[in-house]
Amino acid sequence: MKMDKIEKRVIISSLLLMSLFVFSLLYAKNKYKTDVPECLPYDKAYTEPKVNQLDEKTYQVFSVASMWQFQPSEIYIPVGSEVDFYLTSKDVVHGFNIAQKNINMMAVYGAINKTSVKFDKPGVYDIVCHEYCGVGHQNMRAQVIVNYPRSK
Ligand SMILES: [Cu+2]
Numbered sequence: 001m002k003m004d005k006i007e008k009r010v011i012i013s014s015l016l017l018m019s020l021f022v023f024s025l026l027y028a029k030n031k032y033k034t035d036v037p038e039c040l041p042y043d044k045a046y047t048e049p050k051v052n053q054l055d056e057k058t059y060q061v062f063s064v065a066s067m068w069q070f071q072p073s074e075i076y077i078p079v080g081s082e083v084d085f086y087l088t089s090k091d092v093v094h095g096f097n098i099a100q101k102n103i104n105m106m107a108v109y110g111a112i113n114k115t116s117v118k119f120d121k122p123g124v125y126d127i128v129c130h131e132y133c134g135v136g137h138q139n140m141r142a143q144v145i146v147n148y149p150r151s152k
């Protein structure tokens with residue numbers, strides 16, 4: 001089979017570009033220590049919003065998105081904590097974005113998505129919904145509060 005010269009060039013450049021993209025992804029994953037979120041088998045246990053403290057600086061957060069809130073909406077942890085977020089939705093698809101930590105997940109009904117984040121610096125980290133989910137979308141936010149005492 002004879003292939004057109006231009007077609008051949010297009011195929012070769014596409015393959016080179018795809019390799020470059022894959023290489024960039026792997027490079028960024030290592031350089032910025034980012035992880036691709038995991039998708040866990042559905043389990044009702046994760047649909048109850050809560051914060052579990054496993055040891056001094058290890059936490060599990062079962063985050064439940066719904067129209068139009070995240071529960072829990074305030075998560076207090078000490079600096080240096082490692083947090084595993086387990087995320088699901090009660091209704092439509094929502095987003096889960098912690099911009100300061102480069103975290104971007106989707107909250108999907110019937111699915112559990114998981115990612116781990118280490119909070120090295122004190123501060124208030126905003127969690128926002130970044131998938132348009134209805135009229136209250138812009139109010140959908142929560143906070144991870146690192147090293148600040150509870151107000152109550
Ligand atoms: Cu939302």
